[in-house]
Amino acid sequence: MIYPALSIVVVLTTATFVFLFRRLASRFDPDAVGPDWLDEFSLESFAPMRRLLDQSDIEFLKKQAGYHPGLAKTLREERRKAFAGYLDLMVGDFNQLLKIGRLMLINSTVDRPEFARTLWRQQVKFYVSVYTIRCRLALAPLGLEMGRFELLDSLGNMLQQVKELASVDAPAYSV
Numbered sequence: 001m002i003y004p005a006l007s008i009v010v011v012l013t014t015a016t017f018v019f020l021f022r023r024l025a026s027r028f029d030p031d032a033v034g035p036d037w038l039d040e041f042s043l044e045s046f047a048p049m050r051r052l053l054d055q056s057d058i059e060f061l062k063k064q065a066g067y068h069p070g071l072a073k074t075l076r077e078e079r080r081k082a083f084a085g086y087l088d089l090m091v092g093d094f095n096q097l098l099k100i101g102r103l104m105l106i107n108s109t110v111d112r113p114e115f116a117r118t119l120w121r122q123q124v125k126f127y128v129s130v131y132t133i134r135c136r137l138a139l140a141p142l143g144l145e146m147g148r149f150e151l152l153d154s155l156g157n158m159l160q161q162v163k164e165l166a167s168v169d170a171p172a173y174s175v
Helices: 002-025 035-040 056-062 069-107 113-142 151-168
Strands: none
Touching: 035 069, 035 151, 056 069, 069 113, 069 151, 113 151
């Protein structure tokens, strides 16, 4: 009796993951892909994400005159919304980098299967992290701690790899 129920859960979980993976991968702006976008892209635009979910501001707020718990609740909600907005922007930028990397692979004069595998691993790792964070954001009002996120590191790695490939195979990159 437990095996049919378990298999249904596995199938539903897999289907959900595939649906969500495709949904994330479709966030892409075809007009933005190009050498100019890559040169102008900076991880610094995501620096505020590191502080948005930090509790030190809440602790500071608690020490101020006129504090009431509703203020902290409102601040947490607004910061989670802002963090989710940054997360959406980050997914779009990650997909831009991924698209540029794939275009470089296609237009390259040298076969680079190791780079293609690295792109795939980075994509899966990034999307799994995004959905983990989304789940934690949804559960945060219930008291779940947000912890440290490695998305900026993952985005930085992707940026570095694409720029390295661009410098090695510069003439082959044309959008």
